[in-house]
Amino acid sequence: MSTHSEERQLLAEADQRALNYFDGIATRPAFPPNEAIAGLAALDQPLSEQGYPATEVLRRLDEIASPATVSSNGPRYFGFVIGATLPAAAAAERLVLAWDQCASSFDNSPAADALERVAGRWVTELLGLPQDSAVGFGTSATACTLACLSAARRALLARKGWNFDGDGLIGAPEIRVVVSASAHITVKKALRILGFGINRLIVAPTDEQGRVDPLQLPVLDDMSILCLQAGEVNTGEFDPFSDLIPRAQAAGAWVHIDGAFGLWARASSAASLAADVELADSWTTDGHKWLNTPYDGAMAICRDADALASAMNSDAAYATASRDAQKNLTLEFSRRARGIPIWAAIASLGRDGLRQMIDRHLRQASHLATRLREGGFQVLNRVVLNQVLVRADNDEQTVAIRLAAQRSGQVWFGPTVWQGRPAFRLSISSWRTTDADIDLLADLLISLKQRSAP
Structure with missing residues (x-):
């Protein structure tokens, strides 16, 4: 010892x-x-x-x-929407590790319980979501999506008089799930784990930017879950919530929003991109993306607080807690206080600081797109958010430029496929990224393109 x-x-x-x-x-x-x-x-x-x-x-x-x-905590990592950790969040993480709290309820940690309640309220305020929503701090957007969709299924079945907790799914009324043709893989993973079956999902067609086309929305009813997204993973686009959500509500469907990174646009000058997203029934978002917190800090947000609390309840004879204790809002029974770094990040930024950081990334993405177009690249998306989707003159050149940029060690970004062809996606979300870093990236890519020209 x-x-x-x-x-x-x-x-x-x-x-x-x-x-x-x-x-x-x-x-x-x-790298x-x-x-x-x-x-x-x-x-x-x-x-x-x-x-x-x-x-x-x-x-x-x-x-x-x-x-x-991998230097994802640095200024020139553009591979995914991964923010560097803000100083206040990193410092809070170190202190919380010393506390070593089991942050499942007030009895286990009054401090964690109080801080996570405040963090949940701040998140709904920043995102313009209903203030009485339940906010569970889970391990990832995947886990939080699982929690929200579990609540959705349970609530829809309860409306039909079906006791999901007691009788399970055998013989239960069927629930139809409608997903975007460009739905993120984590949403599909959560649905697969819940037993909906990938082959049984109903796919809503999308337009050229990856947004659900309201004119082709499948028929919805009161036994439907409609999964939409705020921030398509390649283009950064938003489904047209103002058209889609009222139609789903009229049919009695549950609407879930996958907003892992795009939902944070609600805290910026680009909030109109997600107009009427607050009308949905549940939302998921991540802290480690645009809020720039450590990993293992995502949020399940549910308008019907009782629906989430009932679906996730884990009270035991020896460990009862309030209905809205974190162990009754998330998948985890024993859990770390993952909401505290989120509290620290928001406390240090404030509303203005968060808006300025996101707005800077939006401006940098637009500048990068302009530089690359001028350098002869195809920019495939409208660049409404922080994603710049790029292709060179042909598929071979696109792949070669990406590999050469990766080998340089100066920057890192990964491949993607858009409309059946190779492309690469440049994501800007680190608080450390300066305008000079963006110009370095643009200069490197343009020089690589010039060298690879026939």
């Missing part, structure tokens, strides 16, 4: 190593070099019988694994 002094010394060393890593963020390659990746093999050792001293464990972790990390 370590003494108090030894434990303090170990934590101090961990802090120093973390600070050293932090100091190198600006100069670290956007680790091959030799660093190869070096990870040194971690693949037989299981130790006696274990290693904690200081040796920490040393190996830092010296072997740190060089092989």
Whole structure:
């Protein structure tokens, strides 16, 4: 057993190593070099019988694994909508780790319970969602979508007098699920896990920008779940909520919004892109994307608070809690206080700071699109948000430029397929990304295109 002094010394060393890593963020390659990746093999050792001293464990972790990390916490990572962690959120994460709270209810952690309640209220205020909605802080947008769709199914069946908790699904009235043709894979995953069956989903056709076409919306009724999205993963577009949600409401359907990153546009000057999104029944969004918090912090938001609380309830004889305790709003019974870094991020930014950060990313995306068009690239989307969808003169050149940019170590972004052909998607969401970083990216891509020209 370590003494108090030894434990303090170990934590101090961990802090120093973390600070050293932090100091190198600006100069670290956007993706680790091959030799660093190869070096990870040194971690693949037989299981130790006696274990290693904690200081040796920490040393190996830092010296072997740190060089092989992806610089998603840096300014030139454009691969996915992944924000760097804001200083206040990173600091809060460190303090919360020292607290080591089981943040399932007030009894386990009054501090976590109070902070997550405030964070939930702030989130609904920033996003313009109903203030009495339940907000569960889950592990991911996938897990939160699972929670919301579980609540939706249970509520629709209850309207027909079916006791889902007692009788399950055998013999239950059928629920129809309508999804966008461009629905994110995590929504489909949640539906598959819930047993809806991918082949039984009803697909709503989309337009050239990936938005559900209101003229081709499938028939809805009071046993339907309609899944829409705020921020299509390639184009950043929004389904036309003002047209679609009232029609779904008139039919008695439940509307769920996948807003993993796009829902944060509601806190910016581009809020009109998501007009009337507040009319839906449930929403999911992520903190680690545009709010720039650590991973493992997403939100399940449900207009009918009782519907989510009933679906996720996990009270036991030895562990009862209020209906809106976090263990009764999320999948997890024992859980970390993942809402606290979200509280810290919002507390440090305020409404104005969040709007300014998102607006800066919108402006940077527009500038990047202009630079790339001028450099001879095809920009395939309207660039209404933070996504720039790009293609070169042909498929081979598109792939070659992406690979060359990745090998450069200066930036990183990944591939995508749009309308059946290769493209690449540039996502801007890090608070660290400056205008100079955007110009560096544009200059690199344009120079690579010029070099690859026949």
